[in-house]
Amino acid sequence: MTTDERPVLAVDVGGTKLAVALVDRNGRVHHAVRTATPHGPRADAERVWRALDGVVDRVLAQAGPDGVAGAGVGCGGPMRWPDGVVSPLNLPAWADFPLRARLGERLAGRPVRVHNDAVCVAVAEHWLGAGRGAEHVLGMVVSTGVGGGLVLGGRTVDGAHGNAGHIGHVVVDPDGGPCECGGRGCLESVASGPSLARWAQEQGWRPTVHLAAQATARELAVDARRGHPVALAAMGRAGHALGVGIASATHLLDLEVVSVGGGLAQAGPLLFAPLEEAFRRHARLPFAQDVRVVPAALGQDAGLVGAAALVLAGERYWNPERRHTRTRSR
């Protein structure tokens, strides 16, 4: 833990919203400000940056005379890591956008650390959430995509390119439908909110309540709760795929806790009951059966808390030099 008492500027860049806050060394979130992520033909890279920069301004103004110790940022992938040059799939206006360098101009001399948003959520769950006290945690986010991050031996695992933990592209059905990544039958292609809504519509489901212009997994969850057979089947299908993917990850990594968060996890037992059933069916070795698969404990602040932890508890959660050592020795 750093001895710097100042808060950290935490930034969470999502396809739907941009969130910025101050996070203190206990992980408490202060002065959170959220704004819609600009989209549409006029939302070019600079317009998105100005929207974020404006929110950063408002939050930094709350930081007091000593300012912040640095900035931690969670952003959709892929990205060049640890350089923080981002090309989020959920934010097409940013292709090779130098997010870390831009924020660095605002925070001269102080650390700015950018990681995958799902990694930040996993870090938050390990630090203060469902994985607290465990050493080996997979933190998952199931919403418009399926993301994940790994904390093994109490430290984040980054992989060769900073992309370890991409459980959304673990294959759960080799003969399944196409995935955004170009593959087939990935977990994300079955269990993400949009995939789920699309599948249900192909089976004849039409939402009975309209919460958005397009049918979404939220509406699907509402109808599943009311007993709509196709909506129930869709949630069961997603839960099953998640259980299969988590069982595979558990055997590979010998995990203690898997936390499942994101919008779809709000569906509760509709998702977790089929998930648990599939997990139990496929996690057969005794060590794998010991894993606790639980709903994420931190809500929508998890991304901010985890981003801040990249700076606040950097010795555990920020170790790009380990990657460099490995790359050089190859």
Ligand SMILES: [Zn+2]
């Ligand atoms: Zn994929």
